[in-house]
Amino acid sequence: MDSLYLILLALFLLVIIPRIMQRRRLAAIRHILNRKMRNKENIEMKELAKRFIGEECIIYTITSNDGSVQGLIKEIDDGGMVIEKKTGELEIINLDFVTRIRQYPRKKNGKKKDIVLD
Missing domain, CATH: 2.30.30.100 (SH3 type barrels.)
Incomplete structure (x- = not known):
């Protein structure tokens, strides 16, 4: 049972957290690009x-x-x-x-x- 928790924790740390960070980064990029295109900040x-x-x-x-x-x-x-x-x-x-x-x-x-x- 302990090994199952370790596997789930490793899966969470190695797969899910980097995915979340990547999505946040892409969302920030999209947000800034949309804002710049609307406001002509370029x-x-x-x-x-x-x-x-x-x-x-x-x-x-x-x-x-x-x-x-x-x-x-x-x-x-x-x-x-x-x-x-x-x-x-x-x-x-x-x-x-x-x-x-x-x-x-x-x-x-x-x-x-x-x-x-x-």
Whole structure:
């Protein structure tokens, strides 16, 4: 009887919880996309993001694995932005999934902070 409970618990932890998290994430993505299409927020985000061209920023998105992307914003087009990471690789991010753009924080002497807490 105890093994049955262990199997059910393992099933719950390994299958059901990740499914619930995936559904919540997809629902959040759908909600934001619907809101942006209704309110035409994409144009506003594009205009606001143009202020950060040439700056090193932290871009918070819904879809990235760790929640944010760090790098230098190179250019911004109709649907996305081109970011150059520290390693030199380029990444293109869809502006529909951007929730926040933040200039990389600096200390009083102008050096970049080692740890960024949000």
